[in-house]
Amino acid sequence: MRDPDAKRARDRARYAADPEAVKARVRAWRAANPEAVRAIGRRARLAHPEIERAKRRAYLLAHPERRRAKNKAHKRKVMVSRRQWLADYKLAAGCADCPPGTVWPSAVLEMDHGTEDKLGNMSQMLRASWEVLVAEAAKCVVLCANHHRMRTVERKDHLKRRRNTTGNTP
Numbered sequence: 001m002r003d004p005d006a007k008r009a010r011d012r013a014r015y016a017a018d019p020e021a022v023k024a025r026v027r028a029w030r031a032a033n034p035e036a037v038r039a040i041g042r043r044a045r046l047a048h049p050e051i052e053r054a055k056r057r058a059y060l061l062a063h064p065e066r067r068r069a070k071n072k073a074h075k076r077k078v079m080v081s082r083r084q085w086l087a088d089y090k091l092a093a094g095c096a097d098c099p100p101g102t103v104w105p106s107a108v109l110e111m112d113h114g115t116e117d118k119l120g121n122m123s124q125m126l127r128a129s130w131e132v133l134v135a136e137a138a139k140c141v142v143l144c145a146n147h148h149r150m151r152t153v154e155r156k157d158h159l160k161r162r163r164n165t166t167g168n169t170p
């Protein structure tokens, strides 16, 4: 007995006879069945992902402030995961100058560029591309804050001594 075409024709006739009554009934049904309404939307989105994508694109084009908020939220997420990556990287390496087995929290561990030419410090590099970030990390030696300071002081003293022995002193 179920004939979708016949039902559609009946619905159309009912709508033609009294559109406002049909609209009111639909509104009431939708208000009473929010879960079913959501399911219909989900089914439609699953059935037509390309329409869904186009709609979302059009929406973001029409709402620059939403687009900016979305980009900002995305960037924030990337930064959180990169900071976590750097913390894990430092923890895995540990301080190169401390006795083996010494464990420091990642906040105490620092990235020492040594004499490698440096594009920028690691907190700036977190904003660079992933490839640049990884390449920059590879230039560094992980050191605890004390050993980082000591190596830096030694390098400065070494430079000073070199300057003093190359003739420009009295």
Ligand SMILES: [Zn+2]
Binding pocket: 095, 096, 097, 098, 143, 144, 145, 146, 147
């Ligand atoms: Zn150390």
